Amino acid sequence: MSVKEYSNGEVTIVWEASKCLHAGICVQKLPSVYNPSERPWIKAEKASTQAIIDQVFACPSGALSIKGNQPTKIAREDDGKKGRFAIYENGILAGEMTYTWAGEKKFIIDHTGVEPGFERKGYGKKMVYAAVNYAKDNGLYIIPLCPFAKAEFEKNATLGNVLK
Ligand code: SF4
Structure with missing residues (x-):
């Protein structure tokens, strides 16, 4: 199972590929951070910590989470x-x-x-x-x-x- 982490220095996004249902909500909400045609496809440093947290919360599948935080x-x-x-x-x-x-x-x-x-x-x-x-x-x-x-x-x- 592929689990990757991407940090902006303050907060770390955890992405579990197997859970992602490719709804694309992340790309729609925060295109500066999520771009599937680039590598790495998540660039956490491109948005504020609050913007990242708000977006991760909107991921419907649970593929995205914030490290150490399970609200x-x-x-x-x-x-x-x-x-x-x-x-x-x-x-x-x-x-x-x-x-x-x-x-x-x-x-x-x-x-x-x-x-x-x-x-x-x-x-x-x-x-x-x-x-x-x-x-x-x-x-x-x-x-x-x-x-x-x-x-x-x-x-x-x-x-x-x-x-x-
Ligand atoms: S919002 Fe979540 S489920 Fe949808 S594409 Fe992004 S990571 Fe995958």
């Missing part, structure tokens, strides 16, 4: 029939995406929601991407019945290879 955590809980991806901010439950198994190789995303006070932070998107990475890592397929998750799949064609 959000996504945990998967499963009872064999149903489960959820729960997102925590500094240890507090901030949202959940629930799913139901449909056979051994498929699960249905039935609901995505964030708790009051945690809206507009991209947490719903992060949970969809966590589910996609989980499916990719385990050879599974997703049926997104939840309208929010369905819309994310429609917006980003690269997620589609886990649809069945």
